[in-house]
Amino acid sequence: MSEVLSVESLVAQLRNGAVIVDGISFAIRQSETFALLGESGCGKSMTALSLLRLMPDGVALTSGSVRLQGDELLHLTEAEMCRVRGGCMAMIFQEPGLSLNPVLTVGQQIGEVLALHDRLAGTAVQARIVELLQQVGIPDPERRAGEYPFQLSGGMKQRVMVAMALAGEPQLLIADEPTTALDVTIQAQVLQLLRDTQASSGMAILLITHDLGVVAEMAHQVAVMYAGQIVERASRPQLFSQPLHPYTQKLFAALPDARRDGAPLEAIPGSVPALNAMPTGCRFAPRCDRAWELCRAEAPEWTELEGRGVRCHLYSESVVDHLQSLAEKSAPAPNDSPPASRDELLHVRNLKVHFPIRQGILQRTVGHVRAVDGVSLEIATGRTLALVGESGCGKTTAGKAMLQLTAPTAGTVRFCGNELIGLSAQKLREHRAGMQMVFQDPYASLNPRMRVAEILDEGMAALGVGGDGASRQGLMDALLEKVGLSAAAKWRYPHEFSGGQRQRIAIARALAVNPKLLICDEPTSALDVSVQAQILNLLKSLQQELGLSYLFITHNLAVVEYLAHDVCVMYLGRIVERGATAKVLGSPRHPYTQALLSAVPRVDGSGREFVHLIGEMPSPANPPHGCHFHPRCPQVMPLCRERYPDETVLDGGQRVHCHLYAGSLSR
Template identity: 70%
Template sequence: MTQLRVENLVVRLHGGANIVDDVSFDIAAGETFALLGESGCGKSMTALSLMRLLPDGVVNGGGAVHMDGTALFDLPERAMRDFRGGKMAMIFQEPGLSLNPVMTVGQQIAEVLALHRDLKGSGARERCIELLDQVGIPDAARRLDEYPFQLSGGMKQRVMIAMALAGSPQLLVADEPTTALDVTIQAQVLQLLRETQSRTGMAMLLITHDLGVVAENAHRVGVMYAGQIVEQATRTQLFAQPLHPYTQKLFAALPSAAHAGRALNAIPGNVPALGSIKQGCRFAARCDRAWSMCREQTPGWTLVEGQGVRCHLYGRDGIEQRALKDRKGGEDRHATGVVPVPNSHPGPLLQVEGLQVHFPIRKGILQRVVGQVKAVDGVSLTIPQQHTLALVGESGCGKTTLGKALLQLIAPTQGSIRFDGRELIGSSAYRAAMQMVFQDPYASLDPKMRVAEILEEGMSALNIGGGSSERQAHIDGLLDKCGLSRDSKWRYPHEFSGGQRQRIAIARALAVSPQLLVCDEPTSALDVSVQAQILNLLKSLQQELGLSYLFITHNLAVVEYLAQEVCVMYLGRIVERGTTEEVIRSPKHPYTQALLSAVPRMDDSGRKYVRLEGDMPSSANPPQGCHFAPRCPQAMSACMIYPEARRCSNTHSLSCHLYPDPT
């Protein structure tokens, strides 16, 4: 039975251009329909239109939306409020901004129950606890009385899901429900949605740019570009044979071990501004198979063996087969070149031994120290020249703190950091030789400074370069290397896209000619196409400039593509390390196995999901013995003592009692 039907939906700026144009799809009860595409394609605006929650200045410009036979656009707002939150609910992309900061978790969920289930008092509280239990929040009765700021990002997202499910909706709109979450939390959230759907038969509109999430959760998929759906098919059809050049390029841009020796097929340029293209195919400017017709005529909707596509390649008899043949025969012809992975491992550039970063916990009027937060607790690692070491683990395990401690942005408590054979702790030497690319480029770039000033600031502070004219010439060269136009240096950060801002952040780090870059989740919130551009840039810079990288991430596909060695971190300590092949293909530690099992993949044959119970313990009060034991499905009595490192090979080691001591 069709739960939702969208017909020729148009959303436009008030008195302006269409930003969602002629979008049609339907979702059956118990079905998941995924809207896939880059940021700026109109996915979220489509969802807000269905809910009649469009922002000021944006209006519905036509079309119809029927929910369970009711025309939603014809309802008065009072009747729409009964639908919104009751029959249809939405999980918003950023839970931190969507939850009310001055209301407790319980009050916000109870509000939904009172409005749509007429449930109040003790009955409502019991139902709130039940909902929090369902979404996997431990100690639900206590969390009910806490405020959003007291919860982690994963917990906030689960509270949002509990609120959405409180009204027992027939349709759930999930707008990027797992963006920037750890893979373990992401797996729990998606599993919860699947279980709820199976139990209640609700329909789901899943908005995402993650092809792995689509592969594991969607029944049918609509690929959206610049306000239009350009391809629509079942999940099986789409992943077996994508038709539209845009969809093909999205697949080709995915990083993997198979692409490790060459550049990714990044999509050039950016998504055009919504409503800016009045005529022709909206993807033509970025498509290497476009011809004159693509710019002169808007392509119509064509069915190819039950798979819908909006492309001139499929508009005439016989063209379909030629297009498919071209695609299969030229899958890798657009690669931007081969980037060899260094095979030699010269002497270590960075050596870290027993590094600790502890933060004091102070209480009382006199602020006496009553404990320590052991953010980094005895980490040792080595990074050779022109080498990439990936550091992976859940949020809160100490990855970013370790990266900042290496650069002396946070004072280490104990241990040794040697760069090119010289001790760094207590010294200001080598400040220019090590730089950091931060996770959020918008937050790390001064909004009041132009790009030229941002790039010159580090050179001025470290007395690098000659006069201003010499530095400006150096800046022009940096912009060329990072794929930015030279005239962009006179613009401000807000005038750039997310991917361009990340390029500026990389250029800033390179301005002082470093030898080592600490890259802290530089691609975590980027679209797959922009991610491919940044990864290609990092790899080409490594080859050209001989850079070494400490790459902090939770994206294991990126690790497979970029890194030669991997360290897995849990609660301030390294629990497993080895070559990328050893750790990714043959993980030994139960935590590493759980991390890898949680990664959504397009081909999940033979994969068994290992669910971790609870959340990571606090580093202020770590468990006795093995820190992972309380969550480990294979824990035993020996785990009451922290295990020494065991070697599986010359390059592969781990800390786990499941493996015997080396003899």
């Protein structure tokens, strides 16, 4: 295969001299996917922008070479680069909602690319737009071409971005975290689309991600990046069978896995160094438990080893001796936590949250959005129940309704034996301390104008926890130490912390009022795998120490597999399958659960055959008659269109709403 892109010793730096991209070298061949892997802040996205010469103000390329099909891009004028961007080389950005123009229709935005690079006009443009939208799997492409980005779901917006990137028929596609914010089902569809396009056109792909599962599924070659440098480069089989660099090993060790049997994940201490505070020697040395004096004094050279490369002093001499030591891994710590109590803490029955749809001058109610439509579940003391499903299925609304942050329409919510629905504000305040919520985005949920001490004190003072101010200060210090932060951190503002540290502050705020139940809404979805491991370790240790119960709302099934005791699978406002985590994830019965699990990329390559779901989730304002899942179900029967299935109890206590199991013992 011919070489599409060749990058040699590329350096990008700020005007003050701080280096962002430091001597990056790699090559991508035709029909090959090259993955750039690493934590946030490692320089992955800046490397991609450097290739396109789209660096922000204050950043300049100071040396190196970027050749596309043999042509040196760094010598081209800006007018010549405009013809390269979108034509020879295109990019899918991480957040399609921010990358698409909100005042132009989908068709207009794709048409701009076609007019610039393909010189099409008139009806030929419209035909090509429809063809591209159809190619990326968007239903009813003629209508969607005339719609604006806000009228599309997240998955559809990402597909539009793919269509725009493919419009110029590029030889190289740069995909910057193309599936980070997507559900696993939409993620699987986008990744399959990229593979199909690559197979038909021979396009090369530069995939930027921190998801090892996506890398395992997509990549041919992988480069691991840290603090502006590539620290390891290998083929996918080489990297996944035997990672060499300590940083790569720790990324793999941080992945949640049920086989760890409750043992803590191997989190990486600290964070990626700031640009103005790079260590003198190896940049990973301050976080590496294998570093010695040489690592702190001298930067390691790049070492080639049997078709792969690594930047580490462990391989500078006596390589063979060190390979054996790297392969040895410490045995996981035994799970000595006492068995959790099975006393029921939270009891929810037939919970409904219906939002009215109002129209006209008089705002008459013409219908309802059935966001939560009859949810029932139980959580015992010291247990974790995971609530999983695609975005829009009602998970977060259900969690807020249990806390009475959103008013339920019907149902019962009993906490510690007390009914919460219908209580006055004063009576509800008496129970508020027992149930707290950790939100998905800690930066949005923490007041940016308040110091950490004020954030913690606010809830404690409101609920009368901790006595006077001096006593509360002492409790805050102990609480911050418990979540892995220093007591001095309480005098800082949220913007002075990393994402993982802000999530620890959010957890500390929830714990400040001594709750029994935490409702965690996607608390790790925006975090790197290493920071995710720190938060999961913290939640597990707090549960063992304090006997906490968790309702864990997520779409990350790997996290569910590691953390949760029980799981409920939700679709369009209703729970379709529930049971012990090992049962539901090991032997899913509902077709929707099977589709969710089949879409999860697996690092070990043991994923099920992908089950393709037709179309998008229906609107909760107009759910399908009969089983809500039947329009997308690959095993649909005539009965599914007529009535909603009753709950069926299967062996091992697994419960499922599906007509396929109507012959089993039902309740």
